[in-house]
Amino acid sequence: MPTHVFRYKPIQGRLAPIITVGLKLQENWYPIGTYVDSGAAYTLLHAGIAQGAGFNYRAGRRTSLQVGDGSFIPVYLHDLELQIGPERFLAKVGFSERLGVAFNLLGRDTVFTRFKICFQEHQRMLSFESEGDHG
């Protein structure tokens, strides 16, 4: 199965599992940096991305997600196309004005079932192995 390998990104001597993925909004593809986060149920993005792209993110399904400090943030969920390496697929993607972290988060929905993800921090790389035919 195809495997896509990414380097960890160094931040003042610490390593972060940040990868660049593609996001399709309306008819345009946008490269975005995302922190791979198994603790996030969905891929969560700063609302400013949608605002800048002219995408009406508030038309999505509104839900609330609990974050690390125990509070809940409003998130608007959409089914959008993502791209990792050459592979494109639909995933639930949420936009929030109150993400509370600097990073966009690449969460579990679809991503963690489509790929076997291996965090190899010692080797400073993480790999996404396609889990097979997803139709």
Place this chain on the structure above:
Amino acid sequence: MEAFVLREYDEWLADHLEELVRRYPSKVVAIHEGQVVYTGDSEAEVYQWVAKTGLTPMPLVFRIPRVEDLDSVL
């Protein structure tokens, strides 16, 4: 989008993120053809600039973290 474009942006980020964290903490930057071409305070502001320029391929717009942001991931 072309996979090689994503790959090039990802490699560039791996090579330069340390420098970006020093120079542009908490800013949102647009990266294109191996350099920072714009900085702003929000993704919306930067994408609006990108739309005006019509740059291709689409620049990578990235919010530069601070090291303490690593401790606040969900």
